[in-house]
Amino acid sequence: MGRELLAAEPAFAAAVERLEPVLREQAGVSLLGATEPDADLTSLTAVMPALFGLQVALAELWRSYGAEPSAVIGHSLGEIAAAVTAGALDAPTGARIVAFRSRLLTTVRGGTMAVVDLPPPDLGRMTEDLPTLHVAVYASPEQCVVTGSAQEVGALVARVTAEGGFARTMPVPVAGHSPDVDPLLDAFAWELGAVPYGDPVCRRYSTVLDDPLDEAPYDTAYWLANLRRPVRFEQAVRAAARDGHRVFVEVAPHPTQAHPLARTLEAAGADEALVVPTLRRGTDDATSFRTALATLLVHGARVPSARETLHPDGRITDVPPPRWQHRRYWAGEVVLPLPAPESRPAAATRLDRLRMLVARVMGFAPDRLDPDVPLTDLGLDSLTAVRIRTAVLGEFGSAPELGVLLRQGTLRGVAGLLDDAPAPSPAPPLAHPGEPVHGTPGVLRSFPGTGPHAPLFLAHAAGGSSDVYGHLAARLDGHRPVYGFDRLEHPDDVPARAAEFARRIRQIRPEGPWTLGGWSYGGVVAQETARLLSRAGEVTALVLVDSILPLPAPPVATPAEEARRRFAGFAAYVHTVYGVELELPYVELGAMDDTAQVDLVLALLEKAVDLPPAVLAHQRSSYLDLRSAERHSPGPYPGRTLLYRATRPAPHTVRDARYERTDATLGWDAHCPDLTVTDLPAHHLALLDPPAVDTLAADLARALDPSGLPPTTAPMEP
Incomplete structure (x- = not known):
């Protein structure tokens, strides 16, 4: 956490240096040591002080560029760092509170927690017969974190999942913010004694008190309540939005609260608010911070020292104007087509x-x-x-x-490696030619193109962006607009991503009708999105482009065998492509979660093969997306569904028996009864490139518009 910042950002390094002896004295933890790649942060007594120190240091880094907070909100442990940032506690006092808090929490036994996508009223309905369950975090209008006995938390997760909702247990060792911590409160009060505090220099929105605007002091009673009471994050964010705050910076090593923050702001009528993470796990921290800083600048936030610090000799200048193509498109005029580009020069090398x-x-x-x-x-x-x-x-x-x-x-x-094969004869011109077009990123990626029919909204494939639909969008131009949903790091599960996709679709087209689809993993997200949108309006069709539902995993005896089942094929792929043996520690992998598994495997791959970061990043995001699809259980969708199925095996891919389906419906007939299957004579990875995409676009246009209006794409200039 923050390792690259030590060298790239002097203000951060100075803050860490100041905090190092404080955390050593109060908590017995080295903040510098916590930034090492092999740091052991598995215990609460190590990770909580490290997180506190990192948050305080990151706040100092923001301040070094002139970004002063006009208000602070702290989430659970984060309230302590927020109090230090607001000037109400000094760093040694904050470190002392964190140290006592983390040590006492290690003595709690039993209980677990789960994140559940349900609003509190619905949650209450489903937990009436589960007396140990309590709300630990009010995260957003439709998400809570619950705590209770492992048996009853598991029962709730099963109920929510059975009803088609999202619920997942959390890998935490302590059921915090619940009656489980009651036995700690007297000892915590005795350890803290009288807490020295002052008045904050900026507004404090409390996530502890019933009223977020309550100005109760940061005394001993406050920190006892912070440990015991539920985290009222949604209520604090709503209060800040009501007061006009529109720029929210999450000061943390990873944006765990970005999604609930955005959903709460939307519900509060502040969906134009800007949510900016400081760092992101798995990226270069120095680049991530500068990107966050640039995000504030381009949105007009006041960061007075940024320009002088980053570019002391910089000057503002005019950029060259656009190169207009000067073509007329007046109503009633006949537009002559552009000259067809030659297939290739006669003497093309x-x-x-x-x-x-x-x-x-x-x-x-x-x-x-x-x-x-x-x-x-x-x-x-x-x-x-x-x-x-x-x-x-x-x-x-x-x-x-x-x-x-x-x-x-x-x-x-x-x-230089290719044979001197003669250029093939030019293929006959396509009925509806079109070059790939890059979409414009935004709320949804917008591809150039128009048409009289309902827009087609396409979800990204595993690990990629929706820009892969450029060929298809070009060929549908004149028939219907196309929008793409790009990958989000968070949320990282299918139901939550589908909810975000649906929300963004309705920002563009609030009432429908809607046409949805996706290639591969994107089809899984699109099917769940169609289920959500069909409750609010008409979904004309769901388009699945070779989206395969995995077969059930074969039974295995040990976690190590399960890890071998997942990664042995990848190791074989590495041997085939790169000619190296990738020795994987399957026993160690079996004890890890998905993220830790793929990070370890790619770290070993990086040592064995010199690969660019982009390749490793794509492998990582693809694996995590596919794992989210494998955990997902599709619900029923009765609407019209068009499945386009590749009929040829894909070359040079990792083979997984779970995806080697022989049924023509690829598993979707159990969930989509109104299903039409169309075969495409290409392999999975070629469906969105010519010539397969020409067949796909033509059939899709006919299927979505039985009246017979074809795409009318003109050739595009590069």
Whole structure:
């Protein structure tokens, strides 16, 4: 946590240096040691003081750029760091409270916690016969954290899941903010004694007290209540929104509260508010912080020292104007089509042909592709590499192995490995030509294109962005607009992502009708989204592009065997692609959760093979997304469903028996009774590239619009 900031941000390093002796004296914890990659933060007595110290240091980092808080909100343990940030406690006092709190919590036995996507009234209805359950956190209007006995928490999770909702137990050793901590309160009060405090220098919205605006002091009684009472986070955020606050910075090593914060602000009528995380797990902390700082700046937040600190010699200048194409589109005029681009120059070199092909797959103009720049620097990941290799094989009759592309391969280098096959004869022109278009990121990614029919909303595939739908969007232009839902790090489960997708769809088209879909994992998210939206309006169709529901996992005897089942195929894939043996510690992996598993596997891969960060990041996000799909149990969706199924096996992928289905419906007939299956003669990874995407777009246009209005896409200039 924060390791890269020590070298990149002097203010952060200075804050850590000041806090180091404080935490050592009060808690016996080294804050510097906690930033080490191999730091042991498994115990409460280590992780809680480390989190406190990191939050205080990050607040000092923000202040060094002139970002002064006009208010603070603290979530559970975070209230202590918030009090220090607001000037009501000094750092030694805050560290002392954290130290006593964490030591006492280690003595609590029994009980567990779960996050449940239910508003409090519905939660009360489902827990009437579960007397040990209590609300520990009011997170957002539709999410709570509950605490109680492991048996009753498990019963609640099962009930919510059976009704199609989301609930998940949390990997925490203590059932905090509940009667389980009552035996600690006298000892906590005795340890704390009289807590020295002052008045905060900014507004404090309490998550402890019934009234978030209550100005009760930060005395001993307050910190006892902070340990025992539920966290009233939603109520505090609502109060801040009512007071006009619209910029919320989460000061933490990872944005655990970003989603409930955004949902609460939306419910409070402040959905235009800006929510900015400081750091993100699994990324370069220095880059993440500068990105957060830039986010504040471009949204007009007052950060007075940022420009002077970051760019002391910088100046404001005008950027070049856009290069207008000067084409007329007046009503009533006949617009002559642009001259059709030649398929390729008569004397096109091997490199020219390769550049055109890669540009088409990646969505770049050919002149944007420097032949000597590694493709991974342009965003190539393992998925795109397979798509490019397939296209190269079709064009040249030979293709390099994936490892060549993913190990900093350049266009010039790849061209040198290809056979001098003659250029194939130009294919006949498509009925509805269209080059891939990049969407414009925003609330939803907006692809250029219009049309008279309801927009098509497409969810991202595992680990990727919705930009992969560029070819399809271009071919549907003139028929219907296309929007894409890009991947969010959080929420990270299918029901919550579907809820966010539905919310963003209704911001663009509040009343419907809606047409939804997705390729691969995106289809799983889209099906759940269709279920949600169908309660509020008309969903004309659900489009599943080779979305496969996994078969049940075979029974295994030990966690190590389950880890072997998950990762042995990946190790074989690494051997095939990179020619190295990836030795994996399956016993150790079996004791880890999904995130820790994939982080360890990729750390070992990074040591064995020199791979760009983009490739590793895509492998990580893809694995976590697929695991979320495997945990998801689709609910019934009676609406019209169109399933497009790939009929050829995908090359150069990790083989998993759970996805080797032979049934034509890929498992969806059990959940979508109004199902039409259409076969596409291509493999899974080629469905959104020509020529398969031409067939997909034409059939989709006919299926979604039986009246017969076809797409009318004109050729696009790069």
